[in-house]
Amino acid sequence: MVRPTMEDVALRAGVSRALVSLVMRNSPKVSEARRSAVLKAAEELGYSPHAMARSLASRTSTVLGVMVSDLHNAFFAEVVDGIDEVAREQGFDIIINTGGRSPARERRAVESLLSFRPAGLILLSPVVPATAIGKAAEQLPVVLVARSSRVSTVDTVNDDGEQGARLAIDHLVSLGHKRIAHLDGGEGTQAGPRRRGYVAAMEAHGLAPQIVSSEYTDVAGARAIRSLIDSDSLPTAILSCNDFNAVGAISALEDAGLRVPHDVSVVGYDNTSLAALRHVSLTTIDQPRAEFGRLAAGALLQRVREERTEPVRHLLNPSLVVRNTTAPPATPRRSRRSGEAATNKHGGLR
Amino acid sequence: MVRPTMEDVALRAGVSRALVSLVMRNSPKVSEARRSAVLKAAEELGYSPHAMARSLASRTSTVLGVMVSDLHNAFFAEVVDGIDEVAREQGFDIIINTGGRSPARERRAVESLLSFRPAGLILLSPVVPATAIGKAAEQLPVVLVARSSRVSTVDTVNDDGEQGARLAIDHLVSLGHKRIAHLDGGEGTQAGPRRRGYVAAMEAHGLAPQIVSSEYTDVAGARAIRSLIDSDSLPTAILSCNDFNAVGAISALEDAGLRVPHDVSVVGYDNTSLAALRHVSLTTIDQPRAEFGRLAAGALLQRVREERTEPVRHLLNPSLVVRNTTAPPATPRRSRRSGEAATNKHGGLR
DNA sequence: TTACAGCATTAGAGCGCTCCAACCAATAGA
DNA sequence: TCTATTGGTTGGAGCGCTCTAATGCTGTAA
Numbered sequence: 217m218v219r220p221t222m223e224d225v226a227l228r229a230g231v232s233r234a235l236v237s238l239v240m241r242n243s244p245k246v247s248e249a250r251r252s253a254v255l256k257a258a259e260e261l262g263y264s265p266h267a268m269a270r271s272l273a274s275r276t277s278t279v280l281g282v283m284v285s286d287l288h289n290a291f292f293a294e295v296v297d298g299i300d301e302v303a304r305e306q307g308f309d310i311i312i313n314t315g316g317r318s319p320a321r322e323r324r325a326v327e328s329l330l331s332f333r334p335a336g337l338i339l340l341s342p343v344v345p346a347t348a349i350g351k352a353a354e355q356l357p358v359v360l361v362a363r364s365s366r367v368s369t370v371d372t373v374n375d376d377g378e379q380g381a382r383l384a385i386d387h388l389v390s391l392g393h394k395r396i397a398h399l400d401g402g403e404g405t406q407a408g409p410r411r412r413g414y415v416a417a418m419e420a421h422g423l424a425p426q427i428v429s430s431e432y433t434d435v436a437g438a439r440a441i442r443s444l445i446d447s448d449s450l451p452t453a454i455l456s457c458n459d460f461n462a463v464g465a466i467s468a469l470e471d472a473g474l475r476v477p478h479d480v481s482v483v484g485y486d487n488t489s490l491a492a493l494r495h496v497s498l499t500t501i502d503q504p505r506a507e508f509g510r511l512a513a514g515a516l517l518q519r520v521r522e523e524r525t526e527p528v529r530h531l532l533n534p535s536l537v538v539r540n541t542t543a544p545p546a547t548p549r550r551s552r553r554s555g556e557a558a559t560n561k562h563g564g565l566r
Numbered sequence: 567m568v569r570p571t572m573e574d575v576a577l578r579a580g581v582s583r584a585l586v587s588l589v590m591r592n593s594p595k596v597s598e599a600r601r602s603a604v605l606k607a608a609e610e611l612g613y614s615p616h617a618m619a620r621s622l623a624s625r626t627s628t629v630l631g632v633m634v635s636d637l638h639n640a641f642f643a644e645v646v647d648g649i650d651e652v653a654r655e656q657g658f659d660i661i662i663n664t665g666g667r668s669p670a671r672e673r674r675a676v677e678s679l680l681s682f683r684p685a686g687l688i689l690l691s692p693v694v695p696a697t698a699i700g701k702a703a704e705q706l707p708v709v710l711v712a713r714s715s716r717v718s719t720v721d722t723v724n725d726d727g728e729q730g731a732r733l734a735i736d737h738l739v740s741l742g743h744k745r746i747a748h749l750d751g752g753e754g755t756q757a758g759p760r761r762r763g764y765v766a767a768m769e770a771h772g773l774a775p776q777i778v779s780s781e782y783t784d785v786a787g788a789r790a791i792r793s794l795i796d797s798d799s800l801p802t803a804i805l806s807c808n809d810f811n812a813v814g815a816i817s818a819l820e821d822a823g824l825r826v827p828h829d830v831s832v833v834g835y836d837n838t839s840l841a842a843l844r845h846v847s848l849t850t851i852d853q854p855r856a857e858f859g860r861l862a863a864g865a866l867l868q869r870v871r872e873e874r875t876e877p878v879r880h881l882l883n884p885s886l887v888v889r890n891t892t893a894p895p896a897t898p899r900r901s902r903r904s905g906e907a908a909t910n911k912h913g914g915l916r
Numbered sequence: 917t918t919a920c921a922g923c924a925t926t927a928g929a930g931c932g933c934t935c936c937a938a939c940c941a942a943t944a945g946a
Numbered sequence: 947t948c949t950a951t952t953g954g955t956t957g958g959a960g961c962g963c964t965c966t967a968a969t970g971c972t973g974t975a976a
């Protein structure tokens with residue numbers, strides 16, 4: 217249970233501790249003979265360097281802290297993959313901690329990460345107040361993913377939610393839909409841009425927006441659909457605030473005897489693994505998640521290496537993934553010019 | 567960007583560094599006056615202890631390393647919740663790293679965790695070879711979750727897959743099913759016990775097992791169903807190796823014009839959030855995931871505190887969650903004695 | 917021969933902390 | 947009065963490492 221130290225390796229190889237240190241950091245200024253002797257001794261002893269002692273002595277760190285707000289959401293797993301890829305490439309390790317969507321627990325998680333004095337910190341969709349982020353940013357470089365910030369010392373990586381919503385609406389309009397409702401994400405992260413993009417796109421097409429308040433859950437999606445049905449204002453197409461909401465919406469539609477996409481088209485947002493399931497096969501908006509991670513790690517490492525001090529704001533382009541929950545509207549069978557329908561006529565609300 | 571040290575706090579509070587150290591570890595042998603002076607100085611300076619220096623000096627660690635084999639799987643998120651809960655309670659922090667289901671990357675993740683010299687290590691469903699685990703276990707206490715091991719120095723926490731499969735079969739049999747196939751998980755973790763439990767339960771009911779080779783993915787589940795349909799040997803009920811597989815199976819059944827549960831009942835395994843979605847509403851076997859985490863952390867901390875040296879094997883009871891994918895078989899309408907069907911008659915294949 | 921590069925190697929201080937032994941009142945017991 | 951005892955406080959060594967400056971050692975030029 218007791219790991220060998222550099223001293224042990226030095227003794228066994230018949231050299232000094234400093235030489236072992238040089239070998240461990242593969243310095244070029246070590247003779248081949250000594251190097252192999254040290255490596256051999258280290259191997260025999262099962263020695264591996266003590267990262268904390270190293271970091272303490274060198275006053276530097278090769279660790280990036282990553283705070284994942286919600287481990288249950290596979291979205292973040294792919295971002296972490298991207299971070300990991302870039303970090304590893306550049307000789308950095310990552311340590312992860314999770315905030316469980318609770319500000320208190322998140323704060324603890326950040327605190328814990330900071331206690332390891334990492335070179336930098338990446339916060340994935342944090343819910344802590346901006347002031348807490350600003351405070352952390354005084355101590356080390358910080359990058360925010362899926363959350364915007366005005367603090368000039370932190371970098372941000374986001375998707376362009378307005379554009380994503382626009383893509384979805386353009387797709388539905390091109391299929392011939394005129395009455396398209398948006399199930400809104402309320403207070404949720406990034407719900408704002410998506411809503412704005414929806415409204416802007418509808419207006420650009422000369423259509424009337426119809427916003428239904430909802431949330432990022434399947435239960436909320438179902439509830440929103442029932443309210444639409446009850447109020448007799450069900451449109452021919454739905455843009456949900458995310459995939460979970462969309463799946464809830466679909467099952468509520470089916471419960472009401474409506475078929476998707478025959479009677480109503482549904483578009484999600486996020487392209488989670490859920491959307492890709494054959495059983496769901498949801499048309500949705502994809503965010504380049506791994507790219508989020510790569511850019512975040514890249515931006516952080518630039519700061520760590522002090523190559524840059526001005527903040528950078530990455531805004532990535534989402535893309536449309538067409539699957540089986542969207543189709544031309546059934547009822548008003550019109551001109552068959554596939555894919556392109558008239559866009560300049562108002563669809564009356566029911 | 568430079569954090570204050572204990573020395574700075576001591577200077578400001580007009581005491582020695584050692585006294586600050588005592589306050590930080592809330593030792594009882596500090597006068598109230600000094601304690602509050604130190605706390606005040608620390609607060610003003612924004613001081614927080616340097617975990618690595620502390621760990622180095624004390625030759626102990628209050629950190630538990632957690633290796634999550636696959637961050638994309640929400641299963642692990644709940645286990646982590648359980649670990650976090652117990653660790654936190656007992657004054658330990660956790661750091662997470664991920665292996666991405668690749669042995670090489672997993673090995674790196676473990677290596678990286680070990681370089682922080684944590685007090686112990688929890689491996690969630692690791693795919694590295696047993697020898698690597700044994701080697702790690704020589705250096706520090708190790709607990710395995712969702713993977714068994716014969717190494718006497720490591721503790722394990724698993725669900726009783728045999729019992730889970732039995733619960734599913736008992737449920738289906740009680741509904742009146744006689745022809746029940748198992749879509750097998752092949753080489754996947756825990757596939758063995760589930761298969762054995764299935765066979766044993768079928769035989770206990772005097773029924774003939776029908777095992778179809780498959781995998782832990784929705785695509786594989788769909789493929790297995792198509793092969794059953796093609797060979798004209800579709801049973802009235804299916805026990806899938808996991809929820810993903812079950813969802814794939816359901817969509818393949820629906821594609822073939824069959825209704826679930828009217829024509830075929832389907833049971834999953836794991837009770838992932840997927841199963842709970844209204845749209846899916848899958849009858850499945852639940853594993854007490856948070857409990858896995860709590861037990862794992864508890865077992866690890868016992869070892870860390872040297873309260874125990876003999877290995878412990880936790881085998882938890884899974885439970886049945888009945889939703890909407892199981893119902894009595896439609897075709898052979900027989901005696902209506904609800905819940906209890908004849909168990910001593912072989913169901914002929916087809 | 918001495919001098920001086922140039923290179924490989926090493927001693928030693930120090931990173932921020934803990935922990936032990938020593939210390940210093942202040943009080944209690946003799 | 948003198949010695950113990952006790953509770954609070956502190957100096958200093960040391961955890962495993964890095965890093966600087968110094969050292970020894972060759973080989974070559976003067």
